[in-house]
Amino acid sequence: MENGTAASKGEGFLSRMALNDNKAGMEGLDRDKINKIIMESSKGSKFYENELKREHQVNQRIEKMMLQKAQITEQQLKKAQAQVERMASELEKSRDLSRVIVHVDMDAFYAAVEMRDCPDLKDKPMAVGSMSMLSTSNYHARKYGVRAAMPGFIAKKLCPHLVIVPCNFDKYKSVSNEIREIFADYDPHFQPMSLDEAYLDFTEHLELRKNWPEASRTHRYSSSGTDIGIEQPEHQQESEVKGFSPVLFEDSPNSSQSLSSPEAADATGKTAELFGTSVEEAVKEMRFRIEQKTMLTASAGIAPNMMLAKVCSDKNKPNGQYRLASTREAVMDFIQNLPVRKVSGIGKVSEKMLNALDISSCAHLGQQMALLSLLFSETAWHHFMQVSLGLGSTYIMRNEERKSMSTERTFKELNKPDEQLSLLRELCEDLAQDLKKEDLKGKNITLKVKNVNFEVKTRALTLPCAIATADEIFAVAKDLLKMEIENESPQPLRLRLMGVRISSFVSPDDKKPLQKSIVGFLQLGKADVRGSTQ
Template sequence: METNLTDTKSVSNVSRMQINDTKAGMQNIDKEKINAIILKHSKNSKFYKRQQEKEDEIKRKSIEKLNYFSKISLNEIQAAKKYTDEFVGKYERNRDLSRTIVHIDMDAFYANVEIRDNPSLADKPMAVGGESMLSTSNYIARRYGVRAAMPGFIARELCPDLIIVPGNYQKYHAESAKIMNIISKYDSNYSARSLDEAYCDITEHLIQRLNLGTENRTFPKYFKNSEEVLANEETVTFGYDAEECVREIRHRIYLATNLTASAGIGCNLRLAKLCSDVNKPNGQFRLESDSEKIIKFIEDLPIRKVNGIGPSTALQLDCYGIKTCKDLYEKGHMIYLLETQNTFEFLMLACRGLGSNRIEHDTERKSLGHETTFPSGISNNKDEMIKICHELSEEVSQELIQERLKASKVNLKIKTVDFQVYSRTRSLKTYTNTAEDIFEGIKWLFMNEWKNSKEKLRLRLIGVRVVDLKDENSLLKLSPGKNPTNSKKLDDFFKKLQVPINKELDEPDNSFELKEKTNFLCPHCAVYFEGNKDFHIQHLDSCLNFSSVNSEYKTIIIT
């Protein structure tokens, strides 16, 4: 069978580095001019060359797949179309329209916090970050193509009047806590996905809301500072339906922070997130829980609008001639024949607006972290690197505490001057969320890299991440309580090791090396593991502090 192959030469050399005009505030920009400036500053960099190699490989593989597709028989294609129709049809017939999910997304959060605290910035293009990288920009700057993850020096050429303000992440965390506190009043099981966005399910609240009196739905109309006293203060009363409820949430966020939020309302998380982008900034959009209206809404959306479709996937789909969700659905049989089953299923569900309507609390997240580039672009200063490790550890700790989580492992990510990325992981003594414990583990990993590096470390980026997360309540449930039988077994265990139970052990420098390995059965949790004496004691320490047992004692801690 013949097929028209997309001319991959028409695809940008490095699409990842081009401006993404599907983001809020980036509409009607001069893409050609902006991309030319980005290219001018990037084309000779090692990063550009690495990205070009990656994208060339994606295009090469896409051409190979399309050539393979052109040789597939008509019968096979018809069978693939039938399977695709049946797969999508099954999910569409079972589409759950019963829940009311809300996605709250703060408008240019970091930038608007800075504008609030310095009103002289309100009518000026501004961004938060440094010369090496921006964290965000306000909507005025976005008209010039200035966006997050853009180097400051490129942003200044796009917008010569741009004002760049350094970030104050401690302040952003404090404001985020106020926002999440308000959202929790409408759904205690809300899920914060970052400092400035969260999902909540207001289905039950809407039922309870019908019994709320006027006084419970009435709030001051305007933000005021704590020291202000307004005579004859105006108020606003909100109604009973979903849209009125979400207006109330956004208004209460404004009263608490003097910041604006946008929101999307849909029957699942995927649609709610897409809807929150429709009327940004300071607006909301509700997609009715009607299958036909959902399909009509999503069909014409660019695939890059869909959460989970990043630059690499978008480039590959572009090579297949797929630009919108409608294109994706119509070529579902091609995806089925050319890609993995998991990829096929994800893309088919995404392009029809199908998704989960269950709020997964952050306790189900596997990790969280923060990373930053250096203000000067590149650093070889050990003290500066350690300072940033400490600051990032504090940010991660604050987020863990805010989300009532603890972690048992820390991960250090570094990006070298040659754009090589390395990741190192270390287990902690117990589940924790303190900045001191996180930094202790991160500093150990960093110093190990510093000492063992053949050349002096020159870094562009450092990231701190914690993994193996558990919420505090679940850790309390793991508490074994006092058990005389366990105590007796533990006494016998330590006697065999000839180590006092109360001995404080400082972890030796070579603690990651397994010496004098022996198989032991933990007398407390009845799990076998292999290691030396220090590992056994460390395991028991974690076990008695209600940590879940990690059976991977045969692997080196640093990975």
């Protein structure tokens, strides 16, 4: 026990705050040097205290897990192994290699938009966010260990000349809408995951594409292209960008626009690009169109399911793509040496718990599955098993099948009720706009807040009728926020994050007008109000 406690205060504690070099652009950095700076610059801050508390909680879970492991008998392991083998056999029967799933992820999106609009930033380490928290960083900044979800004051210690630009979500949403218009040409039912990433099913598009004439697969260079200067990893300078990416990289053969003809052209004088009918060509075409329309680059992963496609989209970042062949052999080879942290759904807590069991790769997951089934929840080890087999969803949910929709904002401390309510109003208006685009209404409203001590609280309210307008959502969310304000009284409610989510969507037949009932409904106290603290 003493060793575990020491670990939480010494090197072990670094697991929560340490550099995560799995992210694109952060390979080969001096981890020890960066981690030392992170620790020294964060000590004494509320961020540090919160991370220390959470690290202690994780260490306690690990100690409990290791005690549980010590009590497992050989007989229990054999029984678990039989159960695991039966489930693996059933899962194999469900393996679907018939779909072509694409995950698209814009490169350093917020930072790239700011660099595009302010070319002076393109050669400087820069990030978007505030001294409290960063939303993203460009590739220059990542060379210093600066990353998203890092407090700006720590990032400044890592990179003293870092330029931090405030978030401009209205601008990012506008650019995102331009990108989504292109997505819809390849999959009308694409699934956006955030402003800068989405899943698309290219299966139907590829069938149609086989019969397209060359004219339908030819796209012209934009006359407005300019170099926004997102730097490119050396290993991609030849293979990934050659003959493509006409406006992005200074050292690319095609990066400077030729004005030898009245129309825009690449460095070779071409005014257009012809793309083939294969999935690789179709995805290149989509990325080309995004770049020509927005002057921003995207990376993409092509695979038989969503889980693998997301991993693949990170393989050749930035401005690259990677295809994983749709065969079981190719999938299993790909999975073998894949670090568990690369997989969506396995975060730093799960990674640390798995590492305590000497599990660091997806191959290790498969080898230790019987043990995992005895130590983790059913939901967790079922997910681990699917990962170890390279299985994931092949069905992209349509907009009308959405379970929820949300928006949130991170900011410097807000402690005045009028400012908090004003921000809440903005969030409700943003959410209402998104609902209107997809013709959705929901019955459940959830308010999410994070205070200056990094404690996250959620409070939800379920209505008898579905709502969708900004006024209706705000009427509900405002009362939830006032409850939080009153709970802190006489001290002010000091926030650094706020979000609003709507769920429990209704079918089109149920979308009846709410009439003037929300205020009265809240006053009568007939709502189902739930609060929780994470």
